[in-house]
Amino acid sequence: MKKSSPVSRSGRFASGPGADVAQFTESISFDWRLWRHDIVGSMSHAAMLQKIGVLTGAELKAISQGLEEIGQEIADGKFRWKAELEDVHMNIEAELTRRVPAGAKLHTGRSRNDQVALDVRLWLRDEIVELAGELRLLQRALVDLGAQNAEVVIPGYTHMQRAQPVYLAHHLLAYVEMLERDEQRLANCFERVNVCPLGSGAIAGSTLPLDREFVAKQLGFVDAKGKAIVTQNSMDAVSDRDFAVEFCAVGALIAVHLSRLAEDVILWVSSEFNFIKIADAYTTGSSLMPQKKNPDIAELTRGKTGRVFGNLMALLTLLKGLPMTYNRDLQEDKERLFDTADTVRASVRLMAAMLQNTTINAKACTTAASDPALLATDLADYLVRKGMAFRQAHHVVGAVVALAERVGKALNQLTLGELQAVDKTFGADALGVFDLKRALAQRNMTGAPGTKEVRRQLARWQASLK
Ligand code: ARG
Numbered sequence: 001m002k003k004s005s006p007v008s009r010s011g012r013f014a015s016g017p018g019a020d021v022a023q024f025t026e027s028i029s030f031d032w033r034l035w036r037h038d039i040v041g042s043m044s045h046a047a048m049l050q051k052i053g054v055l056t057g058a059e060l061k062a063i064s065q066g067l068e069e070i071g072q073e074i075a076d077g078k079f080r081w082k083a084e085l086e087d088v089h090m091n092i093e094a095e096l097t098r099r100v101p102a103g104a105k106l107h108t109g110r111s112r113n114d115q116v117a118l119d120v121r122l123w124l125r126d127e128i129v130e131l132a133g134e135l136r137l138l139q140r141a142l143v144d145l146g147a148q149n150a151e152v153v154i155p156g157y158t159h160m161q162r163a164q165p166v167y168l169a170h171h172l173l174a175y176v177e178m179l180e181r182d183e184q185r186l187a188n189c190f191e192r193v194n195v196c197p198l199g200s201g202a203i204a205g206s207t208l209p210l211d212r213e214f215v216a217k218q219l220g221f222v223d224a225k226g227k228a229i230v231t232q233n234s235m236d237a238v239s240d241r242d243f244a245v246e247f248c249a250v251g252a253l254i255a256v257h258l259s260r261l262a263e264d265v266i267l268w269v270s271s272e273f274n275f276i277k278i279a280d281a282y283t284t285g286s287s288l289m290p291q292k293k294n295p296d297i298a299e300l301t302r303g304k305t306g307r308v309f310g311n312l313m314a315l316l317t318l319l320k321g322l323p324m325t326y327n328r329d330l331q332e333d334k335e336r337l338f339d340t341a342d343t344v345r346a347s348v349r350l351m352a353a354m355l356q357n358t359t360i361n362a363k364a365c366t367t368a369a370s371d372p373a374l375l376a377t378d379l380a381d382y383l384v385r386k387g388m389a390f391r392q393a394h395h396v397v398g399a400v401v402a403l404a405e406r407v408g409k410a411l412n413q414l415t416l417g418e419l420q421a422v423d424k425t426f427g428a429d430a431l432g433v434f435d436l437k438r439a440l441a442q443r444n445m446t447g448a449p450g451t452k453e454v455r456r457q458l459a460r461w462q463a464s465l466k
Contacts, residue, residue: 111202
């Protein structure tokens with residue numbers, strides 16, 4: 001049997017939990033990483049307790065110094081975490097109280113229920129800011145790669161079949177757009193994370209005149225005007241984890257986008273495509289086949305999407321059917337949340353690094369993009385310009401494609417006579433359609449992969465990602 005812990009287990013318990021119970025219920029093995037935020041939260045709470053007369057100035061000073069020392073020891077790796085003290089909150093408070101008698105007053109008007117809600121919100125706020133920064137770096141890497149290869153054209157694909165020509169930059173900028181929306185979603189999620197729950201107590205607030213707004217302001221839970229943002233219902237505040245679900249959902253969508261990008265990279269680096277080359281340091285070899293260079297960063301990024309989805313599902317399931325208010329089940333939120341934050345951030349960072357070390361094989365891209373079949377739609381548009389209905393033009397060009405297949409020629413090798421045998425509307429200028437440069441120059445409406453428009457979009461992103 002363990003000795004009872006010095007902080008939370010009061011006279012009511014004859015003995016501490018058994019070793020198996022302690023091991024089953026502890027969270028210090030993973031929530032230790034909230035220490036920085038736990039200390040900051042406690043300092044603000046203590047400052048508030050002094051303001052309302054619960055602590056003297058000397059007591060506040062002793063508590064603050066004690067917490068600072070403990071923080072330094074944790075940062076230096078010298079602090080001894082004790083599993084029998086269950087979690088990060090009790091470990092820090094117990095050690096503080098051992099050193100500073102006034103530490104016993106720190107938990108006044110506070111419960112671990114509002115404390116853990118606070119710590120996770122503080123931690124997640126920082127994570128969101130960091131992740132948003134990493135996303136911007138990935139956007140930059142994509143824009144840079146596009147800008148450095150602004151002339152390179154590749155086939156665009158639908159159904160994995162060659163469809164129409166696009167600039168490589170246009171393809172890469174599609175991901176920049178996705179990541180931009182991810183950043184917006186993160187910023188939006190931040191607003192709901194950025195609400196201070198402290199003062200909610202275990203479930204029903206406190207009989208003491210806590211100054212919630214003071215604490216919120218100290219911890220930066222403020223709106224654009226500097227006004228404190230605090231939760232408005234104590235029961236909601238201690239049991240709400242939607243903000244964590246939201247973050248995991250945003251993370252899942254980021255993982256989807258990364259996974260799609262990873263899949264493109266994996267295809268492009270294959271001998272069949274050969275569009276790109278990844279620097280050695282960002283590939284791995286095979287233990288058996290000496291010729292192999294594998295795109296493992298992209299594959300793992302794609303693979304890790306599974307656990308990021310799993311984390312979201314785990315959190316949703318955790319919350320479903322939980323009676324009000326705090327239940328110990330909620331302790332299970334942290335590992336899922338941490339894992340999503342760590343996994344997504346690492347994936348974003350490594351994908352950016354890999355792209356910064358990727359070169360484009362312009363020759364292979366040009367060869368693939370020179371397939372005249374990519375401009376079959378342009379030939380239909382040519383007939384439309386001559387006054388033909390598009391449905392009919394589509395049919396006519398279909399017959400032209402069939403003819404080319406039959407006679408074993410590429411589309412642009414057909415003679416005017418052969419074209420006119422399919423339809424008289426074709427004129428001497430029809431074959432000009434297969435000039436790739438001209439074809440791309442013509443696609444200049446907003447969002448199209450035309451020469452001018454892609455340059456404009458590149459410039460726009462370069463300016464906004466400065
Ligand atoms: N370790 C707990 C968690 O992560 C902290 C809150 C515990 N509260 C309690 N009343 N047992 O949720």
